Amino acid sequence: MTVHHTIEIEDCGSTFRCPESEGLLQAMERQGRRAIPVGCRNGGCGRCLVRVTQGAFRTGPMSCRHVPPGQCAGGLALACRIYPQSDLKVRLACEMDREAAKQERPQGQNGR
Ligand code: FES
Secondary structure: OOOEEEEEEOOOOEEEEEEOOOOHHHHHHHOOOOOOOOOOOOOOOOOOEEEEEEOOEEEOOOOOOOOOHHHHOOOEEEHHHEEEOOOEEEEEOOHHHHHHHHHOOOOOOOOO
């Protein structure tokens, strides 16, 4: 049986359902929602960067250029690589989140 969770985008109040086996961004698109910016859909471009403010999730591979290892623990993640493990509340990454990710980028790493 597929387990689904409710995802709430705090910025606009939009909600949609996402199975544990599907990326959050992909589930959003499949249901015709447009709350999160869409780019490569593959964890590389950083367009779908969000901060999970509530709930449990796991992630697939993400570019450390956009999500340094320490930032993921704070909820920063790429929506195309987020797989919910409970209901989630997320908000779009603000400029401050993006700057913090840039500053924490590991030295000598400029990609995945
Ligand atoms: S859409 Fe490119 S990293 Fe998610």
